[in-house]
Amino acid sequence: MAKSIPEFSTHATCYSHGNKSSYATPSNCFIHFTTSSRTTLLSSNLNVPRSSSIVGSSALLTHTINNNINAKICKFCEVGNIRNAMELLRTSKSSELELNTYCSILQLFAENKSLQEGKMVHSIISSNGIPIEGALGAKLVFMYVSCGDLREGRKVFDQFLNDKVFLWNLMMFEYAKIGAHHESIYLFNKMQNLGIAGNSYTFSCVLKCFAAVGKAGQCKRIHGNVLKLGFGSYNTVVNSLISAYFKSGGVESAHKLFDELIDRDVVSWNSMISGCVMNGFSQDGLEFFVRMLVLRVGVDLATLVNALVACANIGNLALGRALHAQGVKGCFSREVMFNNTLLDMYSKCGNLKDAIQVFEKIGQTTVVSWTSTIAAYVREGLYDDAIRLFYEMETKGVRPDTYAVTSVLHACACSNSLDKGRGVHNYFRKNNMAISLPVSNALMDMYAKCGSMKEAHLVFSQIPVKDAVSWNIMIGGYSKNSLPSEALKLFAEMQEESRPDDITMACVLPACGSLAALERGREIHGHTLRNGFSSELHVANALVDMYVKCGSLSHAQLLFDMIPKKDLISWTVMIAGYGMHGFGNEAIATFEKMRAAGIEPDEISFTSILYACSHSGLLNEGWEFFNSMKSQPSFKPKLEHYACMVDLLARTGNLSKAYSFIETMPIKPDATIWGALLCGCRIHHDVELAEKVAEHVFELEPENTGYYVLLANIYAEAEKWEEAKKLREKIGRRGLKKSPGSSWIEIQGKFAVFVAGDTSHPQAKDIDSLLKELRMKMKSEGYSPKMRYALINADDTVKEVVLCGHSEKLAMAFGILNLPPGRTIRVTKNLRVCGDCHEMAKFMSKTTKREIILRDSNRFHHFKDGSCSCRGFW
């Protein structure tokens, strides 16, 4: 998270490009050096009386007067009388003033932080023709830096060559303080090139900077330097080394240094606790804390704060409370930082009440207190309270920072409230708040999570320099909001403009999955291998899921088996994969293996296994899983679980059982539940029940055209043309439009999309004649086309034409025409496959000796040698 500091970054750019015209180049320094050596001669004339007798006596007189003036100014400085000191300085002649006098007055202004007066002295020095160098130059720099004008201080610093380590340290330290670590490192390197040896301060500072910019290798190098120069026993330096190693992941090196350190002070111990905590070893950190107590090392505020963070991370509420008590005893309970950490600890340990109590008792709040409390409310799902607190903070005069802003946006995202999110965004605009990169990212994330990719993109398009997070949020947002083509498009753009990381992979792979874009998915798989991302668990899981959804179950299985430490997601993805492809028994075996591996299923893995049972018609097994879930007190079956059971009962022909199951549900059934039964009515041709069920469905979701079509089809299949027609007219009257069925096939990374009756395709003629030929063959081999699916009350010839025009048939035929013999044909359809197409696919797989994998909106159908893996369960 680099803060942008324009004035310093321009420096850095100049230096790194070796720009000769920059005022800070060594050659420029040399010019200043030579000019000033000339004036050094002049200035020494001021203080050394000449030897000539006549001139000499007057010079002596001048000298005495000068001394008086200089002494007077110094006296004024001593007592802090700025006005008189300045007055005297201004009215005195240049020749009367000594360098020391300037120094004393600059020192005073440095201590008083009087920048304006300091600047005046600077201009007097310049107009008096005094060269800026040596002690005076150093003092001038010190004045500017002390007064907070680092930029002006740097200008003076660059004007002369100096070898004062203190001054270099000062500059480095100031840059480090404002986060300009690179600038600090630049100065360190320059110092080394000039042959100026650093001291312990130098190394402490530069180690911090290297750690901050993530240069672990440099820390090692500096470590060597430190030992060579004999700072290996300096406490401050070793402590800096320890924390630098920790910050760059060198946990072992840090521990080794600590073990070898003889004089450990409280900072050494604190560094160990914080280092362990930041590397995810909170328990180890707490052990260092306990060792401190045993050895009676004094504990300070930082110790308690670090230990509290450790407790928060591992949820150790008991120790957290003990630390609270210890803090009160040690009089830290007035410290804001202590209270902030404390309230965060309570919240993270699941104790909102105590967290709020700490917050309400804090005498003095900072933006951190508010942010932590906002996050505490979000943790408990109290999003409105969190948002309210954000606005309340403003009325208390606390200005929100990046953390506060991202937290409140997260609250909006979690509450799934686009209006509240927009409200916060408007609040930023009204208050002219700077929208930094992290804030833009949080805004995009909020809009994406609330489903408005349009607004997310608007924010995205206004970011001048995007980082990987920005791209990932957009790509993942498109994937999650069912805009997979947009996700893939943006991923391609990202590859041109930025560096995709492991998270990018996990964001873009689901898009391949939802498009069944196997070739693109394979490409991205290659990308993860080349970049070493595939060892990341979330990437591996995403890959398995992608192969499952792209219909390549064997690849999914292969990758799944290769995951060394599978988590709940890995298992759930594979169980769902087996289910979707109709391998119910494999899904069950995998579920049992997961339990044997000590991983307990959650609600989602139960949904997956129940669907797997339903897709394979495993009625008894499904009941068993459903009952075992109900027997666990921590689980309450949700709507989706009931939907699976209804689906399972209905598919297996237990329609009336399904009906009574719905009636006895403890929660109110929604349209999906009734819809599952309606679907079963279609499979088992129960028109009477279908009408009864449809009433429920239409009442719950009157706008969803899919259900009207479903009932219309049930009528048509029963050849009840009048009813079908009425229903279709009803749809028309309501202005509802059926979402058109479409199918697509990916060939060489490009998608060919077909809609029913499409004749615009360049190969339409070939496709048509191939389908006609297949139909003839089918007929001659005794297949009768399933006229029912034409759903038009016309004579059979017309029906046959319409049947041939179904999008999945077109896509399959296109695949046969364009893919080399023997290659598997993979087709995806946005709706459920039609019965006649299903029959024809079986036939196609036999006569063309091709494997056809058809994914519909519900599951996969593998057609091979004239049969389908679904065995009729669809």
Place this chain on the structure above:
DNA sequence: ATAGGGTTAG
């Protein structure tokens, strides 16, 4: 005259 450890989000 300059230092090392310390709170909040995603």
